[in-house]
Amino acid sequence: MSEPLVLGIESSCDETGVALVRGRELLADVTASSMDEHARFGGIVPEVASRAHLEAFVPTLDAALARAGVALADVDAVAVTAGPGLVGSLTVGAAAAKALALALGRPLYGVNHVIGHIAVDELVSGPFPERFIGLVVSGGHTSLLDVRDIATDVVELGQTLDDAAGEAFDKVGRLLGLPYPGGPHVDRLSQRGDRTAIRFPRGLSRGKDVARHPYDFSFSGLKTAVARYVEGIEDAGGEVPVADVAASFSEAVADVLVSKALAACQYAGCSTLVIGGGFSANSRLRELAAERGSRQGIQVRIPPIRYCTDNGAMIAALGSAMLRSGVAPSALGLATDSGMP
Ligand code: KG4
Numbered sequence: 001m002s003e004p005l006v007l008g009i010e011s012s013c014d015e016t017g018v019a020l021v022r023g024r025e026l027l028a029d030v031t032a033s034s035m036d037e038h039a040r041f042g043g044i045v046p047e048v049a050s051r052a053h054l055e056a057f058v059p060t061l062d063a064a065l066a067r068a069g070v071a072l073a074d075v076d077a078v079a080v081t082a083g084p085g086l087v088g089s090l091t092v093g094a095a096a097a098k099a100l101a102l103a104l105g106r107p108l109y110g111v112n113h114v115i116g117h118i119a120v121d122e123l124v125s126g127p128f129p130e131r132f133i134g135l136v137v138s139g140g141h142t143s144l145l146d147v148r149d150i151a152t153d154v155v156e157l158g159q160t161l162d163d164a165a166g167e168a169f170d171k172v173g174r175l176l177g178l179p180y181p182g183g184p185h186v187d188r189l190s191q192r193g194d195r196t197a198i199r200f201p202r203g204l205s206r207g208k209d210v211a212r213h214p215y216d217f218s219f220s221g222l223k224t225a226v227a228r229y230v231e232g233i234e235d236a237g238g239e240v241p242v243a244d245v246a247a248s249f250s251e252a253v254a255d256v257l258v259s260k261a262l263a264a265c266q267y268a269g270c271s272t273l274v275i276g277g278g279f280s281a282n283s284r285l286r287e288l289a290a291e292r293g294s295r296q297g298i299q300v301r302i303p304p305i306r307y308c309t310d311n312g313a314m315i316a317a318l319g320s321a322m323l324r325s326g327v328a329p330s331a332l333g334l335a336t337d338s339g340m341p
């Protein structure tokens with residue numbers, strides 16, 4: 001008998017994602033984004049995002065079914081992001097998922113978006129090892145996870161105490177006069193700069209800080225250091241070496257992320273690191289993780305970029321893993337939780 005067909009629905013932020021997964025095989029993954037509508041505001045506008053999900057959901061679902069070559073009636077289970085995310089956005093996806101589960105008479109699984117960013121890697125690189133470390137980096141999250149079972153046993157070792165990595169990039173992008181979201185622009189600029197030009201601080205990486213917060217992150221001090229550096233040059237009437245600033249800043253962020261993730265691998269005694277979330281598109285993070293990982297005998301798994309940004313495949317993948325592990329379905333009264341840990 002073939003494995004169950006899981007429909008995954010993602011709507012926690014600005015992407016409406018619908019995907020179909022059978023076991024660990026991805027059949028279709030369709031995403032609609034409302035980012036263009038937010039860009040002129042310099043940030044996500046929650047009300048705009050909610051309405052965009054409402055408009056995009058049915059066409060996105062239809063496209064995913066067509067691409068997978070299956071009918072709605074073939075779906076065996078419905079998985080949906082239950083949190084964390086924007087309340088209104090989550091509500092639209094959850095309402096759609098409940099309606100489908102009810103109409104089809106199929107079980108509903110409410111899943112954690114952050115864990116989904118790691119779960120999606122199984123669709124790309126195959127089953128996970130017995131224990132591994134997950135690093136989730138995006139515009140909203142920076143978390144280190146100790147994973148023994150992606151469906152039932154995930155412990156958060158640490159997270160950012162202030163800004164997320166992507167958020168810090170977006171703020172530095174604004175500081176350097178780049179368009180929103182600044183992350184990809186800062187990344188591109190950094191590739192022309194000297195990453196050793198300026199020694200920016202590495203948060204929670206020394207002395208008492210690292211003892212107290214071995215797996216936590218902090219990027220607000222770094223962001224302030226970049227702002228002070230830029231202001232200092234501007235006040236003196238000089239020209240800011242933007243590419244060097246971008247490269248040195250990127251180096252500081254990637255250095256801390258990779259150092260702490262590899263330290264966590266050592267702590268857990270495991271030899272696999274899985275990185276996910278929109279920020280894993282960052283070129284220096286990818287490079288440094290691969291370089292230091294191979295030096296320390298750690299296999300680094302990072303899915304292709306289209307599976308790192310928010311999508312339905314990550315939710316379907318986690319729903320599928322929950323089904324495999326025998327996790328009980330959620331009640332149809334499933335509540336969303338915008339602050340889900
Ligand atoms: O996961 P994601 O698509 O959405 C959230 O859940 O936040 O992550 C988007 C974040 C944004 O902050 C964006 O600027 C950042 O990831 N980002 C990057 C790069 N690509 C996306 N930051 C640095 N370098 C990149 N190449």
Ligand code: ZN
Nearest residue numbers: 138277278310
């Ligand atoms: Zn995300």
